[in-house]
Amino acid sequence: MYSTSQRISGVFGLFTTVVFALCAIIAATSWLFTGEAITEVSIRNVNVVKGRTAYQRSDKSQEYALLKFDLDYDLTSLFHWNTKQLFVYLVASYDTPQTTNEVVVWDRIIQHKTQAKRRVRGEKNKYNFNDINGSFKDVNATYSLHWNVMPHVGLLEWASGAPSGVIEFPVAKQR
Amino acid sequence: MESIVNTVVQGSIDFHGQRLADTLTQAILIISALVGFIVGFALQDIRYTVFSTLVGVGIAVLIVVPPWPFYTAHPVKFQASQKKAAALTVEEKKEERKGAKIVYKS
Numbered sequence: 326m327y328s329t330s331q332r333i334s335g336v337f338g339l340f341t342t343v344v345f346a347l348c349a350i351i352a353a354t355s356w357l358f359t360g361e362a363i364t365e366v367s368i369r370n371v372n373v374v375k376g377r378t379a380y381q382r383s384d385k386s387q388e389y390a391l392l393k394f395d396l397d398y399d400l401t402s403l404f405h406w407n408t409k410q411l412f413v414y415l416v417a418s419y420d421t422p423q424t425t426n427e428v429v430v431w432d433r434i435i436q437h438k439t440q441a442k443r444r445v446r447g448e449k450n451k452y453n454f455n456d457i458n459g460s461f462k463d464v465n466a467t468y469s470l471h472w473n474v475m476p477h478v479g480l481l482e483w484a485s486g487a488p489s490g491v492i493e494f495p496v497a498k499q500r
Numbered sequence: 501m502e503s504i505v506n507t508v509v510q511g512s513i514d515f516h517g518q519r520l521a522d523t524l525t526q527a528i529l530i531i532s533a534l535v536g537f538i539v540g541f542a543l544q545d546i547r548y549t550v551f552s553t554l555v556g557v558g559i560a561v562l563i564v565v566p567p568w569p570f571y572t573a574h575p576v577k578f579q580a581s582q583k584k585a586a587a588l589t590v591e592e593k594k595e596e597r598k599g600a601k602i603v604y605k606s
Contacts, residue, residue: 326517335525
């Protein structure tokens, strides 16, 4: 502390330590605030159409699922002082002979408590929904809403709500 | 003008001042972080915490970094030069130990 530069260095060093300790305490106490989230998924309609892939080296015939769904969610209890934003996404989960598949078909970012209670009606899937086998024959899926709480400081929290019932894929229609 | 720039850039302060500066940085930074945490926790808004901590750093820099006069209020009292002490006779040294003041001839 004997010179100006020493004092600048000392103040800055203590500042970084204090900020680090503050972030650690905030992160450690965040779990006190999280509450129950309520979600409901209902699929209105599933259409399966035949198309062709637009990959660089392949234009094989492929079945695409087109969804229409409603969502009811109330995620306001997940917003506390350490919540930066919520990442909410709809996952279609189905089994094929090879493996269990989970596909994200729709997502949304929620940045404020006022945006966290919504009734979504007649939404379509944002992303292509297709299976590597090329077909949804003899497959049925359940749909559930997942969310990821992104804090300002601390660990990410991943959770999901109740799944919808099992919904079959109809036979593919030619476009 | 040059001596003012020199004083500020060098920023030498005495030992009492250094201890004071150290104590002040700790007090200001920790209290501003604590107050920010409590207010943010109570109002559930992290912006208060961030703002309070940053204001605390600003205040700490303003109070501690420049060499204010109250940091140089206890300058170190140095002894007289050794050359002059060597020139004293034995009697004069005895008298000085008793507490009499001796006028030094340079």
